[in-house]
């Protein structure tokens with residue numbers, strides 16, 4: 001359980017990091033908080049030639065509201081976002097979900113953007129980004145683009161990021177009067193979710209995003225359904241997610257969780273709004 | 275921009291429990307192994323090497339850190355605290371350590387170094403924790419012996435003792 005050998009670059013600026021990434025392409029990998037990547041190195045699931053440590057790049061430390069978005073730079077650790085004054089008003093959904101991401105001891109190092117880049121189907125932050133219709137800001141040496149969350153996550157631990165690109169920041173639209181709620185079922189607190197649900201209820205209707213079932217977080221929008229109409233919509237959604245059996249849970253159990261936790265999360269979000 | 279080649283060993287220097295230390299490491303060397311084998315500070319334990327068990331938890335620049343998920347070369351210039359830095363003197367236990375001893379909060383002791391480091395940092399930030407907060411913190415550690423209950427008791431009693439000592443020093 002020791003990593004294979006690699007070269008190490010500690011970038012002092014974004015340009016340096018992007019320069020190395022441009023030259024080395026798929027042979028280079030970004031190291032952020034290391035809470036997922038170091039385990040992959042230790043287990044030799046990843047064997048890059050060069051590692052680019054971005055945590056001492058001052059420009060990536062931005063955590064600020066710009067107009068109606070909260071911009072979170074690649075250097076911002078999860079603990080810093082969670083401790084941000086007023087987070088429960090600016091991004092109530094993230095304030096509710098982030099305590100479920102790992103533990104105090106992993107949030108102190110792990111970054112917000114690292115979790116988005118890692119794109120685990122059960123992870124809470126990608127689920128929040130999809131639920132809130134946030135964006136991923138990608139940079140390469142000679143280009144930049146802004147990708148919507150739903151297009152960024154392309155599969156299990158697969159994203160639209162090219163080999164010479166890195167995430168510079170992610171942005172979450174700030175709350176605008178909607179009710180939000182987050183619930184998840186995991187074997188133990190801090191484990192990856194078997195099913196995680198994020199709900200938003202606003203004047204326009206209901207939005208429910210589900211993680212842990214399909215290869216990525218998936219969201220659905222409905223009008224203000226109630227009673228059996230909501231049950232039917234949740235049942236159809238549970239089947240559309242195409243759950244599979246694995247060591248953690250059966251497909252049938254996952255569908256049942258989508259129906260039940262989905263419903264209670266929506267109800268909680270509706271109460272929050274009221 | 276420091277660029278360290280894969281095959282060479284590079285100088286890594288940092289402050290460990292208030293004392294400057296240094297050694298040589300190639301980029302792939304984990305901080306947990308560097309502390310134990312290169313520096314000789316074997317108080318930090320290694321269980322799983324993928325971030326799950328918490329035995330290797332230390333403090334780097336004020337952040338709780340899994341040493342097994344950190345490269346030695348990453349902490350060049352940093353300030354580290356490990357379990358060796360907790361006791362005020364070689365023959366005296368810290369308030370937290372003494373509470374662990376009173377409550378039998380350790381049996382084999384394998385998990386203890388990491389749990390002490392987590393609690394030490396936590397009690398500084400949260401001087402009046404409730405049981406739920408302590409259990410939330412302990413979710414980041416695995417203990418195969420104690421069933422956690424004595425650890426929770428020791429943590430809560432240590433918090434109360436620490437509050438008393440800070441009050442006394444404040445009034446002195």
Ligand SMILES: Cc1cc2nc3c(=O)[nH]c(=O)nc-3n(C[C@@H](O)[C@H](O)[C@H](O)COP(=O)(O)OP(=O)(O)OC[C@H]3O[C@@H](n4cnc5c(N)ncnc54)[C@H](O)[C@@H]3O)c2cc1C
Nearest residue numbers: 032033034035036037074102110111114115117123167325
């Ligand atoms: C015990 C334990 C429990 C955990 N539980 C959970 C959990 O319940 N839920 C959860 O969501 N996560 C969980 N995690 C993982 C979470 O802690 C990580 O923080 C997160 O997945 C990755 O963030 P990081 O900053 O540590 O990224 P790293 O581990 O450094 O990187 C992860 C991947 O993203 C890439 N990357 C990182 N930053 C960038 C960037 N800016 N641009 C391009 N690529 C980048 C890396 O190259 C790598 O491929 C857990 C981890 C541990 C150790």
Ligand code: FES
Nearest residue numbers: 321322323328342
């Ligand atoms: S050895 Fe580091 S967490 Fe288990």
Ligand code: FES
Nearest residue numbers: 381383417418419
């Ligand atoms: S005391 Fe033995 S593992 Fe905790």
